[in-house]
Amino acid sequence: MKTFLNLVLLAALAVSASAAEVKLLNVSYDPTRELYTEYNAAFAKYWQAKTGDTVTVSQSHGGSGKQAQGVINGLDADVVTLALAYDIDAIASQSHLLPADWQKRLPHNSTPYTSTIVFLVRKGNPKGIKDWNDVVKKGVSVVVPNPKTSGGARWAYLAAYAYALEKNNHDDAAARSFITKLYKNVPVLDSGARGATVTFAKNGIGDVLLAWENEAHLALKEFGADNFEIVTPSLSILAEPPVALVDKNAKRHHTTEVATEYLKYLYSDAAQEIAAKNFYRPRNEAVAAKYAGNFTQLKLVTLDAEFGSWANAQKTHFADGGVFDQIYQSQ
Amino acid sequence: MKTTKLKQLIIAAAVGTQFALPLFAADGTATSTNGTATAEISAAPVAADNSAQEAEIKTLKEQVEALVQKVNALAQKPASAESVATISDLDQKVRILQRQREIDQDAATAKSATAPKVSLGQNGFSFSSADTNFVLQLHAVLQFDSRTYFHDDNAKGVDGFLLRRARPILSGTVARDFEYNFTPDFGGSQVQIVDAYTIYHGAPEFQVQAGKFKSPVGLEALQSDVNTSFNERSLATDLVPNRDLGLALKGDLYGGAASYAVGIFNGVSDYNGTATNTFSQNSKAAVARLFFQPWKNSDVNALRGFGFGVAGSYENDQPTTNATTGLTPGYMTDGQQKFFTYNKNVDASGVHWRLSPQTYYYYGPFGLLGEYVISDQHVSNYAVGGSKNVDVHNTAWEISGSWLLTGEDASYSGITPRKNFDPRLNQWGAWQLVARYANLSVDDDAFKGASATTSLANPTTSADNAQAFAFGLNWYLNKNVRANLSFSHTTFSGYAGSKFAAGSVPSEAENVLFTRIQLAF
Numbered sequence: 133m134k135t136f137l138n139l140v141l142l143a144a145l146a147v148s149a150s151a152a153e154v155k156l157l158n159v160s161y162d163p164t165r166e167l168y169t170e171y172n173a174a175f176a177k178y179w180q181a182k183t184g185d186t187v188t189v190s191q192s193h194g195g196s197g198k199q200a201q202g203v204i205n206g207l208d209a210d211v212v213t214l215a216l217a218y219d220i221d222a223i224a225s226q227s228h229l230l231p232a233d234w235q236k237r238l239p240h241n242s243t244p245y246t247s248t249i250v251f252l253v254r255k256g257n258p259k260g261i262k263d264w265n266d267v268v269k270k271g272v273s274v275v276v277p278n279p280k281t282s283g284g285a286r287w288a289y290l291a292a293y294a295y296a297l298e299k300n301n302h303d304d305a306a307a308r309s310f311i312t313k314l315y316k317n318v319p320v321l322d323s324g325a326r327g328a329t330v331t332f333a334k335n336g337i338g339d340v341l342l343a344w345e346n347e348a349h350l351a352l353k354e355f356g357a358d359n360f361e362i363v364t365p366s367l368s369i370l371a372e373p374p375v376a377l378v379d380k381n382a383k384r385h386h387t388t389e390v391a392t393e394y395l396k397y398l399y400s401d402a403a404q405e406i407a408a409k410n411f412y413r414p415r416n417e418a419v420a421a422k423y424a425g426n427f428t429q430l431k432l433v434t435l436d437a438e439f440g441s442w443a444n445a446q447k448t449h450f451a452d453g454g455v456f457d458q459i460y461q462s463q
Numbered sequence: 464m465k466t467t468k469l470k471q472l473i474i475a476a477a478v479g480t481q482f483a484l485p486l487f488a489a490d491g492t493a494t495s496t497n498g499t500a501t502a503e504i505s506a507a508p509v510a511a512d513n514s515a516q517e518a519e520i521k522t523l524k525e526q527v528e529a530l531v532q533k534v535n536a537l538a539q540k541p542a543s544a545e546s547v548a549t550i551s552d553l554d555q556k557v558r559i560l561q562r563q564r565e566i567d568q569d570a571a572t573a574k575s576a577t578a579p580k581v582s583l584g585q586n587g588f589s590f591s592s593a594d595t596n597f598v599l600q601l602h603a604v605l606q607f608d609s610r611t612y613f614h615d616d617n618a619k620g621v622d623g624f625l626l627r628r629a630r631p632i633l634s635g636t637v638a639r640d641f642e643y644n645f646t647p648d649f650g651g652s653q654v655q656i657v658d659a660y661t662i663y664h665g666a667p668e669f670q671v672q673a674g675k676f677k678s679p680v681g682l683e684a685l686q687s688d689v690n691t692s693f694n695e696r697s698l699a700t701d702l703v704p705n706r707d708l709g710l711a712l713k714g715d716l717y718g719g720a721a722s723y724a725v726g727i728f729n730g731v732s733d734y735n736g737t738a739t740n741t742f743s744q745n746s747k748a749a750v751a752r753l754f755f756q757p758w759k760n761s762d763v764n765a766l767r768g769f770g771f772g773v774a775g776s777y778e779n780d781q782p783t784t785n786a787t788t789g790l791t792p793g794y795m796t797d798g799q800q801k802f803f804t805y806n807k808n809v810d811a812s813g814v815h816w817r818l819s820p821q822t823y824y825y826y827g828p829f830g831l832l833g834e835y836v837i838s839d840q841h842v843s844n845y846a847v848g849g850s851k852n853v854d855v856h857n858t859a860w861e862i863s864g865s866w867l868l869t870g871e872d873a874s875y876s877g878i879t880p881r882k883n884f885d886p887r888l889n890q891w892g893a894w895q896l897v898a899r900y901a902n903l904s905v906d907d908d909a910f911k912g913a914s915a916t917t918s919l920a921n922p923t924t925s926a927d928n929a930q931a932f933a934f935g936l937n938w939y940l941n942k943n944v945r946a947n948l949s950f951s952h953t954t955f956s957g958y959a960g961s962k963f964a965a966g967s968v969p970s971e972a973e974n975v976l977f978t979r980i981q982l983a984f
Binding site: 321 | 563
């Protein structure tokens with residue numbers, strides 16, 4: 133009997149000591165597929181070396197706003213890595229899956245990398261597009277996704293608006309006129325950044341794509357540098373895509389520890405290098421210096437400085453009945 | 464762009480003609496692989512043919528040269544900037560329209576994926592969220608019966624129509640894993656809630672049910688009301704509990720090859736279901752059932768529909784109020800007449816247990832269902848000098864068989880006609896013959912006593928034994944509509960040495976003709 137009990141105890145210990153298989157779901161925005169594919173592999177390696185556990189991270193991508201709504205509606209994300217803080221705020225306020233002060237939990241307001249909005253034009257830049265004022269010219273066809281559903285599109289909209297404010301002594305009416313002209317040049321609105329890239333690069337629509345910097349570089353790689361070129365405007369916006377643990381989902385899945393570490397590891401040197409290689413501007417200064425050649429220097433305004441806050445920008449420009457609805461529906 | 468395409472077309476035609484010429488020549492000359500003539504094959508007549516062919520070739524060459532000149536002229540003529548811009552504009556518009564269509568289709572697909580779903584069909588109305596986590600279904604059962612009693616001297620059963628069941632059923636799920644059912648019944652003499660329960664579906668092997676629902680004991684009792692072979696359940700069901708308030712843990716193991724249910728209930732008497740939301744005693748009933756279908760998932764067709772099991776209950780009946788006796792309100796015949804009741808002043812006075820081995824077998828159109836029930840209960844007569852704490856051991860059993868004349872598969876859970884009733888298409892639904900024998904035996908100790916009033920039951924008005932034979936014909940017009948016709952013959956025997964009083968239910972055999980029109984969806 134004693135021998136039997138010992139065997140049972142040993143078996144129990146063996147089971148408890150064996151490596152676990154952990155699954156995470158990262159709900160992200162449209163253009164981060166390649167970044168997180170590479171990062172997930174690196175993190176899995178890191179986590180296995182640290183704990184012996186195998187972690188498999190599933191990815192879900194789409195327009196940032198749509199993705200946030202998906203999580204609110206029950207998409208079982210352990211972590212969200214979205215295009216802008218407002219979308220994660222929406223998850224916190226509407227579903228209470230994470231605390232309202234989620235952004236304070238990680239460095240740099242929980243944004244481990246940044247990006248900006250640039251132009252992708254056809255090779256030779258046949259329409260001579262060099263800055264935002266070229267984009268609003270009559271006869272220029274502009275491709276950009278729908279700011280109602282796409283985080284990148286909201287950044288692009290705000291970048292153009294900030295440029296107009298800057299050029300017009302912060303005259304809001306002039307900026308509004310500028311943005312109206314811009315969207316009059318938009319023939320079709322995709323729901324996400326990747327869809328807009330397909331519209332421009334694969335379907336041959338438009339003269340210029342207002343794109344995430346990393347997405348523009350990816351388009352060069354995917355569709356050929358001999359077909360397109362990147363134009364950096366004189367001014368753009370500092371886009372800060374944040375990341376957050378979805379506390380209640382992770383707790384329910386018993387993945388809080390690994391999911392938290394998954395996000396923290398984004399700030400590691402290795403992860404910052406992966407971000408830089410994928411044309412996301414790293415927060416780590418040393419890595420940023422190492423990959424400085426990947427990123428053109430330009431004037432970057434911040435959302436807080438130009439628009440106060442995401443809540444304010446959302447309410448004024450993108451909420452139902454906001455400026456975007458007024459200028460786009462009136463076409 | 465247009466001129467380029469035209470140029471390409473003409474050059475292709477010219478080149479094609481030039482390549483075709485040697486082939487034409489092959490009719491009269493042998494050609495080498497490079498197409499030059501190598502030998503003459505025939506004499507003078509051939510020479511005449513050759514001159515004609517040479518003329519033809521010359522003409523064709525001239526035509527080709529003219530075409531080439533035209534092509535060159537078109538190629539050298541520059542397209543106007545205006546026409547190029549127009550074509551480019553048109554090209555963009557077409558691309559934009561195509562892309563917009565793709566986006567609209569994607570949006571429509573995404574919207575339909577998140578839109579609530581509504582369906583209506585033979586399984587009722589159903590409303591569900593896009594992810595089907597929330598479902599609301601509306602079903603209904605309507606049973607319109609008639610009963611006609613024969614040779615009853617007009618003293619007992621009353622002939623007439625009857626709305627046996629009229630139940631709207633609300634059911635569905637919330638939050639994916641929680642099933643609910645709410646079923647009131649407007650048939651009968653008063654409206655009552657028949658079922659009101661929720662089931663947590665953690666896994667097929669682990670489900671928790673709470674509320675008011677069928678106590679898991681009797682095989683025939685557990686069969687859905689719309690699927691029983693006859694209008695009324697058999698004598699065996701007289702000894703099992705009906706619906707009760709309680710909590711049960713249940714599940715299917717090994718893909719349904721085994722199933723279990725254990726529960727704790729308020730406890731109800733034989734053939735009784737609780738009609739109220741109150742209870743009359745502190746002790747509760749423990750109920751358990753095990754059922755096996757070992758070949759359910761096998762390739763052995765002949766045994767796939769074989770199931771057997773055992774169920775039982777245990778409770779300590781000690782009613783704490785005078786409003787209830789803790790005893791059966793009476794054992795009923797097929798014609799729903801009471802042929803056995805306990806006397807006044809008789810109450811349950813202790814342990815009540817039931818045991819029911821049960822089985823069914825379905826193979827092709829053939830079906831068989833049988834069960835045996837023991838209901839053993841301590842009972843006391845509190846009249847002066849009455850029998851005290853008598854262990855009354857009642858037993859009953861039944862066996863019923865069915866045969867689908869139209870060849871459909873028989874099943875415990877209902878019949879689906881191969882062809883729905885539609886006389887225009889010469890289709891007549893499914894037809895089923897059914898037969899049943901049942902027997903209920905009351906313990907002799909129930910009748911022992913110094914007098915008819917001090918015994919537990921009166922032997923002049925209650926039967927010691929009843930046996931019923933029934934047969935019938937069921938017509939399934941479709942999955943939702945069914946018509947029944949059946950006849951039941953029940954005979955009674957009394958306690959030794961006693962005679963039934965004239966006019967009492969068991970004083971003569973019961974003969975009843977049943978009909979039913981049933982609508983269920």
